[in-house]
Structure formats: structure tokens, C-alpha cells
Amino acid sequence: xxxxxxxxxxxxxxxxxxxxxxxxxxxxxxxxxxxxxxxxxxxxxxxxxxxxxxxxxxxxxxxxxxxxxxxxxxxxxxxxxxxxxxxxxxxxxxxxxxxxxxxxxxxxxxxxxxxxxxxxxxxxxxxxxxxxxxxxxxxxxxxxxxxxxxxxxxxxxxxxxxxxxxxxxxxxxxxxxxxxxxxxxxxxxxxxxxxxxxxxxxxxxxxxxxxxxxxxxxxxxxxxxxxxxxxxxxxxxxxxxxxxxxxxxxxxxxxxxxxxxxxxxxxxxxxxxxxxxxxxxxxxxxxxxxxxxxxxxxxxxxxxxxxxxxxxxxxxxxxxxxxxxxxxxxxxxxxxxxxxxxxxxxxxxxxxxxxxxxxx
Numbered sequence: 001x002x003x004x005x006x007x008x009x010x011x012x013x014x015x016x017x018x019x020x021x022x023x024x025x026x027x028x029x030x031x032x033x034x035x036x037x038x039x040x041x042x043x044x045x046x047x048x049x050x051x052x053x054x055x056x057x058x059x060x061x062x063x064x065x066x067x068x069x070x071x072x073x074x075x076x077x078x079x080x081x082x083x084x085x086x087x088x089x090x091x092x093x094x095x096x097x098x099x100x101x102x103x104x105x106x107x108x109x110x111x112x113x114x115x116x117x118x119x120x121x122x123x124x125x126x127x128x129x130x131x132x133x134x135x136x137x138x139x140x141x142x143x144x145x146x147x148x149x150x151x152x153x154x155x156x157x158x159x160x161x162x163x164x165x166x167x168x169x170x171x172x173x174x175x176x177x178x179x180x181x182x183x184x185x186x187x188x189x190x191x192x193x194x195x196x197x198x199x200x201x202x203x204x205x206x207x208x209x210x211x212x213x214x215x216x217x218x219x220x221x222x223x224x225x226x227x228x229x230x231x232x233x234x235x236x237x238x239x240x241x242x243x244x245x246x247x248x249x250x251x252x253x254x255x256x257x258x259x260x261x262x263x264x265x266x267x268x269x270x271x272x273x274x275x276x277x278x279x280x281x282x283x284x285x286x287x288x289x290x291x292x293x294x295x296x297x298x299x300x301x302x303x304x305x306x307x308x309x310x311x312x313x314x315x316x317x318x319x320x321x322x323x324x325x326x327x328x329x330x331x332x333x334x335x336x337x338x339x340x341x342x343x344x345x346x347x348x349x350x351x352x353x354x355x356x357x358x359x360x
Contacts, residue, residue, distance in 0.1 A: 045338065046182035052341050053085055053182075054189040055220050056227035058197070065193055078190035086183055092258055118146050122283050215352055222313075222348040226328070226341045229312035233304045234265030240300050241274050248289040250277045266340070267309070267328055270301050313344055323347040 037044070054061075064070050064077050121139050189196060205213040238261020245253035256277060264270035274297035281290040310324045324344060331343020 043178070043181060046178045047185050048338055050182045050185035050189060052223055052227065052338070053186055055223045056231075057081060057085075058220075058224070061190060061193065074191050074193055077193075078187050081190050082183055082187040085186060089179075092262060095255060095258065116146055122285075211356070215349060218348050218352060219345040222345045223341045225313045226344045229309045230265045230340060232312060233309045234261050234263075236308070237261065237264035237270050237300055237304050241270065241297055244274070244293055244296050245277060248277070248281060248286070248293050250281065250293075264301075264304070266337070267305055267332070268301070271297060323351065 040047075061077065061081065064081075065074075070077050119139075121136060201213050201216065204216045208215070238257050238259075241260045241264075242253060242257020245256050250256060256273065260270055260273040263273050274293055278290040278293045278297075281287075281293065313324050313328075324347070327343035327345075327347035328340055329343075331339030331341070331346070333339065335342050
């Protein structure tokens with residue numbers, strides 16, 4: 001079955017009629033694009049994540065494509081890179097789950113003990129410079145007695161825990177589905193390779209001219225530099241603090257160092273891990289080790305966050321320190337984790353527009 005377009009009177013010679021047609025066509029295109037975006041709105045985030053990962057690994061992809069061993073094997077290259085990304089993201093989670101499973105028995109025994117006997121008041125509380133009486137009173141009322149009789153534990157009734165578990169399971173299943181969709185999208189991007197990047201640059205050049213294409217390329221460099229800065233600094237902080245955990249005799253120092261590295265990839269999140277380790281040391285009577293770990297951790301974080309990371313990101317995106325900091329923090333506040341990469345890219349656009357304005 002074929003459709004035949006109706007034959008209409010030829011009014012194309014009228015300039016006004018042509019303008020009306022172009023305006024109506026622009027409205028139709030805009031409406032269709034907005035409708036398509038609305039249909040796939042739940043999958044935009046994993047697609048953007050796949051794009052960020054692909055931009056970060058694009059130089060590696062081009063290097064592999066140029067190798068004589070992998071020439072003409074786009075599917076193999078895409079599969080290997082996608083598998084590597086999935087292992088990089090899932091391996092720390094798997095190690096954490098395995099470690100938690102090994103410690104589950106000891107944790108159950110400890111929980112049963114504190115249910116029957118409570119948690120004794122740490123010795124350092126008595127020597128606090130201020131607030132010792134208030135902390136002691138709260139601890140005696142909520143934690144020192146058997147936890148099954150503690151008001152703090154009784155407030156966590158079973159219905160609330162069941163609701164939390166149900167919601168957590170639903171969110172975990174939804175996140176796993178989006179992660180799988182991100183990997184599929186990433187495989188398709190890698191499979192397309194240079195053909196995709198050339199097509200995108202040609203489309204940007206046709207739509208926005210040569211300056212628009214250059215701006216898109218600079219935004220990609222900003223995203224790549226941001227990923228490099230976050231990952232390199234995170235691994236560096238995790239390595240240094242992992243050594244500190246070993247010296248301070250913190251249990252499972254290697255696993256905690258890996259968790260610290262993941263947390264340090266987000267600006268100013270590393271203190272959550274080494275402060276928790278210092279608290280454990282404090283509760284076990286190692287006051288000097290706890291203080292040393294906190295001081296060393298904050299020195300490492302201060303140097304990494306205020307000097308190393310802005311330099312790594314700013315050099316690739318050609319941004320000053322203040323714009324890098326505003327881009328990372330403001331982007332994270334506005335867009336969540338994706339904002340860590342979107343923010344510096346938007347700051348790059350702002351910097352380029354300002355340079356063009358000053359030049360003209």
C-alpha cells in the first residue's frame with residue numbers, strides 16, 4: 001500500500017508562503033524532537049553517562065583502532081572496552097560484598113552481644129574538654145543498656161524497616177537496569193567509533209558553523225579533563241590514605257583504601273571514609289593514631305582538591321581555577337553526579353563566548 005501526496009496549487013513562488021512553510025516546519029520539527037525526548041526521558045541519564053565515559057576513553061579507542069592487530073575489528077574493540085568499564089565499576093562492589101559476607105558471622109555475633117549487654121561507654125568520652133556529661137548521659141540512656149530495651153532502637157520499628165527494604169530493593173533493581181542500558185549504549189558508541197565522532201562534528205558544523213564545531217570539541221576536552229582529574233586524584237588519595245590505614249592498623253586497610261579512592265573521585269567526599277576509620281581507632285583506644293590519621297587525611301585532601309585537581313582539569317579545558325571550582329561544585333549541586341562533568345563543560349562554553357566577545 002502506497003500513499004500519494006495530494007497535488008496542491010503551486011504557491012511556492014510567494015515569499016510569504018515560503019516563510020510560513022519554513023516556520024511551520026520548524027515548529028513541527030521542534031515538537032517532534034521534544035516528544036521524542038519526553039518518550040525517552042527516563043533513559044537520558046544513562047545515555048549521558050555513556051557519552052561521558054566514551055569521551056574519556058576516546059583517545060584510547062582511537063589508539064586501539066590504529067593498531068594493526070585490531071584494524072577492522074570494531075565489534076571486538078567495543079566489546080573489550082565495554083567489558084573493561086563494567087569490571088572497573090562492578091569489581092569494587094563485588095569485593096565489598098564478598099568482604100561483607102566474610103564478616104557477616106562476626107557482625108551477627110557482635111550485634112547479638114550488644115543486644116544483650118549494650119555498647120560500653122568509650123574511655124575517651126570522660127576526657128572530652130566539653131560536653132562529656134551530655135554525651136555520657138545520652139550514651140547511658142540509649143546505648144549502654146541492652147539495645148532491645150533502648151528507646152533509640154525501639155523507634156526503629158519493623159514496619160519502617162520493611163518499607164525501607166522494599167524501596168531500597170526497587171531502587172537497586174531500577175539502577176541495575178539503567179546500568180545495563182548504559183553499557184549497551186556505550187558498546188554502540190564504541191562500535192561506531194570514528195564514524196560517529198565525524199558525523200557529530202559534521203552535524204555541529206552544519207548547524208552552528210565552524211565556531212560551533214570547535215566549541216563542541218572544546219566541551220569534549222573539558223569533559224575528558226574532568227574525568228581524568230577526578231579519577232587520577234581519587235586513585236592518588238586512595239593510595240596515600242590506604243598506606244596510612246595500614247600504618248594505623250585499621251582492619252581491612254586495602255578495601256578501605258579502595259572505598260576511599262572511589263569516594264575521593266567526588267570532591268570533598270574522602271573525609272567521610274578516613275574520619276570513619278579514625279572514629280573506629282578512637283573507640284578502640286588509639287587516640288594518637290586517630291588524630292594522626294585525621295590530620296594526614298585533611299592535608300592530602302587539601303592539596304589534592306585545591307591544587308592538583310584544578311590544575312589537571314583547568315589545563316585540559318583552559319579554565320582558571322575559580323571557574324573549575326565553580327563548575328565542579330555548582331554542577332554537582334544542580335545536576336548531581338553528572339554535574340561534575342557537565343559543570344566544567346558549561347564553564348568552557350562561558351569562557352569561549354567571553355573570549356569571542358572580547359575579541360570582536
